[in-house]
Amino acid sequence: MHEFSSPAALADALADAVAAALAARLAREGAAALAVSGGTTPVKFLQALSAKAINWSRVTVTLVDDRWVAESSARSNAALVKNHLLQGPAAQAAFVPLVNGAATPEAGLAEVEQAIAALPLPFAAIVLGMGLDGHTASFFPGGDRLAEALAPSHGQRVESMRAPAAVEPRITLTLPVLLQADFVALHIEGAAKRELLQSGAAKLPVRAVLARNPAPAIFWSP
Numbered sequence: 001m002h003e004f005s006s007p008a009a010l011a012d013a014l015a016d017a018v019a020a021a022l023a024a025r026l027a028r029e030g031a032a033a034l035a036v037s038g039g040t041t042p043v044k045f046l047q048a049l050s051a052k053a054i055n056w057s058r059v060t061v062t063l064v065d066d067r068w069v070a071e072s073s074a075r076s077n078a079a080l081v082k083n084h085l086l087q088g089p090a091a092q093a094a095f096v097p098l099v100n101g102a103a104t105p106e107a108g109l110a111e112v113e114q115a116i117a118a119l120p121l122p123f124a125a126i127v128l129g130m131g132l133d134g135h136t137a138s139f140f141p142g143g144d145r146l147a148e149a150l151a152p153s154h155g156q157r158v159e160s161m162r163a164p165a166a167v168e169p170r171i172t173l174t175l176p177v178l179l180q181a182d183f184v185a186l187h188i189e190g191a192a193k194r195e196l197l198q199s200g201a202a203k204l205p206v207r208a209v210l211a212r213n214p215a216p217a218i219f220w221s222p
């Protein structure tokens with residue numbers, strides 16, 4: 001676990017690590033894809049990353065997961081990314097949303113699947129968050145499509161998800177897409193999240209990501 005004294009120090013170090021993963025992929029292949037998480041934790045990190053001097057015009061940004069809401073909603077992760085990451089140098093990046101005009105994620109899924117399949121996969125970098133119920137991405141305990149998201153059929157890259165704790169219906173990248181990335185980070189803040197991770201509770205969905213070899217880089221601050 002990489003421990004930092006403050007959320008700001010963590011944000012800077014995580015932005016450095018993600019920028020390095022993007023730059024390495026750009027040097028090798030000339031194009032790179034990045035998926036970041038929404039929620040409340042990532043704002044400082046997204047702002048730090050937006051200022052990094054990489055060739056953003058060759059980078060496509062998307063989300064690990066999003067709530068099925070319009071971008072005008074305060075709950076939209078797409079809006080969060082536009083407001084905090086796609087600014088300054090990073091405004092040159094392309095953005096592929098996980099949410100479209102369909103009424104539900106189930107109805108919109110096939111179109112999003114095509115858009116994700118068109119990215120320069122595997123992802124150069126993925127940044128995950130975690131909730132206090134042990135969810136990461138939209139892998140919620142008790143989610144209606146949790147088994148499918150963790151073990152998708154036919155190589156499906158996205159899955160819909162409904163769960164009581166999720167508030168709205170959601171859409172999420174599937175586990176193999178996350179695990180195949182060049183660089184996978186788990187960004188958590190606060191004692192409660194660290195204790196949950198260290199509790200050894202086996203059934204938490206986040207365990208599916210922690211089992212990756214090599215293990216994800218865990219970035220923690222109070």
Ligand SMILES: O=C(O)[C@H](O)[C@@H](O)[C@H](O)[C@H](O)COP(=O)(O)O
Pocket residue numbers: 037038039040041042064065066067077128129130131135136137138
């Ligand atoms: O849309 C979301 O909510 C996420 O992408 C989600 O998986 C998030 O990473 C965790 O819920 C942590 O959220 P907080 O950072 O708000 O604690």
